[in-house]
Amino acid sequence: MNIIILGVTGGIAAYKAVDVARQFILLGFEVKVIMTEHATRLVGPATFRAITGNPVAIDNFADTGAPIQHISLAREADLVVVAPATANVLAKMAHGLADDLLSTTLLATRSPLLVAPAMNLEMWRHPATRSNLEKLRERGVFVVGPESGSLACGEEGEGRMSEPARVVDTALEILGMGGSLAGRRVLVTAGGTREPIDPVRYIGNRSSGRMGYALAATAKRMGADVDLVSGPTSLEDPGGVETIRVETAAEMWEEVKAIAPACDVVVMAAAVADFTPARANAEKIKKEGRSGLTLELEPTRDILEHLAGSRTPGQVLVGFAAETGELMQRASRKLREKGVDMIVANDVSARGSGFDSDYNKATLLFADGRVLDLDRMPKEELAVRVWQAVLAMLEH
Numbered sequence: 001m002n003i004i005i006l007g008v009t010g011g012i013a014a015y016k017a018v019d020v021a022r023q024f025i026l027l028g029f030e031v032k033v034i035m036t037e038h039a040t041r042l043v044g045p046a047t048f049r050a051i052t053g054n055p056v057a058i059d060n061f062a063d064t065g066a067p068i069q070h071i072s073l074a075r076e077a078d079l080v081v082v083a084p085a086t087a088n089v090l091a092k093m094a095h096g097l098a099d100d101l102l103s104t105t106l107l108a109t110r111s112p113l114l115v116a117p118a119m120n121l122e123m124w125r126h127p128a129t130r131s132n133l134e135k136l137r138e139r140g141v142f143v144v145g146p147e148s149g150s151l152a153c154g155e156e157g158e159g160r161m162s163e164p165a166r167v168v169d170t171a172l173e174i175l176g177m178g179g180s181l182a183g184r185r186v187l188v189t190a191g192g193t194r195e196p197i198d199p200v201r202y203i204g205n206r207s208s209g210r211m212g213y214a215l216a217a218t219a220k221r222m223g224a225d226v227d228l229v230s231g232p233t234s235l236e237d238p239g240g241v242e243t244i245r246v247e248t249a250a251e252m253w254e255e256v257k258a259i260a261p262a263c264d265v266v267v268m269a270a271a272v273a274d275f276t277p278a279r280a281n282a283e284k285i286k287k288e289g290r291s292g293l294t295l296e297l298e299p300t301r302d303i304l305e306h307l308a309g310s311r312t313p314g315q316v317l318v319g320f321a322a323e324t325g326e327l328m329q330r331a332s333r334k335l336r337e338k339g340v341d342m343i344v345a346n347d348v349s350a351r352g353s354g355f356d357s358d359y360n361k362a363t364l365l366f367a368d369g370r371v372l373d374l375d376r377m378p379k380e381e382l383a384v385r386v387w388q389a390v391l392a393m394l395e396h
């Protein structure tokens with residue numbers, strides 16, 4: 001697992017560092033936070049501790065068990081990110097000052113460094129800051145931002161820290177993990193479908209759409225052109241993703257059929273109804289005068305099977321198997337019978353994962369017989385694992 005050391009310094013944008021830490025964690029990184037004393041006056045270390053699951057390092061001389069804390073942190077980092085970076089820490093880095101834990105670690109590390117400056121416009125424009133930044137760039141330090149906009153001090157101009165997503169994307173690029181789906185077009189389906197019984201009632205399922213939305217957002221972040229065909233959910237459209245909303249399994253098929261042929265990858269994460277009422281009543285079915293109600297259901301089209309039958313050369317096809325028992329047998333049967341490249345199998349009856357949860361516990365089954373049993377993890381992290389597996393198949 002890659003380790004990110006996240007340095008947080010005493011700027012107003014320290015609150016944004018919380019989201020930076022969170023996004024790294026969701027992508028599967030281990031994050032260790034070093035705060036300056038001033039940063040702790042703006043955001044509490046407990047927030048970072050809770051988000052990262054690691055103690056927050058602040059004091060050079062604290063007894064942490066590590067013999068020399070700044071050296072162990074400096075050595076284990078794959079990347080050190082300072083966000084926000086104050087004018088002060090940039091000056092210290094430029095001149096090699098090492099008077100607290102963060103600046104000492106920054107001097108001791110040989111890992112790549114990324115800074116996200118954030119400060120008042122005049123501080124940013126100051127010749128001292130300009131020349132410090134020039135020095136850092138010459139030395140190979142990566143810089144993201146700052147951006148223009150309204151600043152906390154009430155002024156308008158350059159000095160805002162880049163948004164967390166931009167900081168994280170830049171870090172991924174530095175680590176050689178960004179844009180790996182660049183130039184690829186992918187289609188993701190998400191959510192459940194609603195099969196109408198009459199104008200007010202439908203047969204639905206418990207899918208929240210979160211897994212599919214996480215897959216779409218992650219693919220976008222990894223550089224892909226993403227189409228998302230979604231059943232009804234309460235989720236917002238993921239930024240930069242072409243999102244098409246549908247209701248029924250038949251509508252989902254129409255959209256998928258039109259988009260799939262142009263895609264390098266299709267991931268069917270939607271929980272599509274297997275059965276639909278043979279007839280939807282034009283009027284609301286009345287209760288009066290009935291002792292019961294029998295609905296006649298007919299099977300819907302098997303989208304995954306149809307896609308497998310008409311796939312374009314080199315196209316990677318991924319299905320999901322949400323089961324409540326005999327998970328592995330059913331998932332491997334689905335893999336074989338439908339002719340897809342990979343099945344993401346998850347037991348939706350397991351506590352604390354699956355439908356309507358932020359977590360998932362899944363097993364990846366591949367057409368070549370490999371089986372990868374994953375731990376319970378946030379859906380965003382599982383999305384990264386799925387795309388990594390897809391990438392390996394695309395490059396094969």
Ligand SMILES: Cc1cc2nc3c(=O)[nH]c(=O)nc-3n(C[C@H](O)[C@H](O)[C@H](O)COP(=O)(O)O)c2cc1C
Binds near residue numbers: 011012085086118123
């Ligand atoms: C409320 C508040 C907000 C601040 N925001 C910034 C900022 O955005 N950028 C900056 O360079 N300094 C900012 N400062 C000043 C720094 O906190 C100050 O220069 C401090 O010495 C930085 O220490 P550090 O780099 O060790 O965290 C702010 C100070 C306060 C009190």
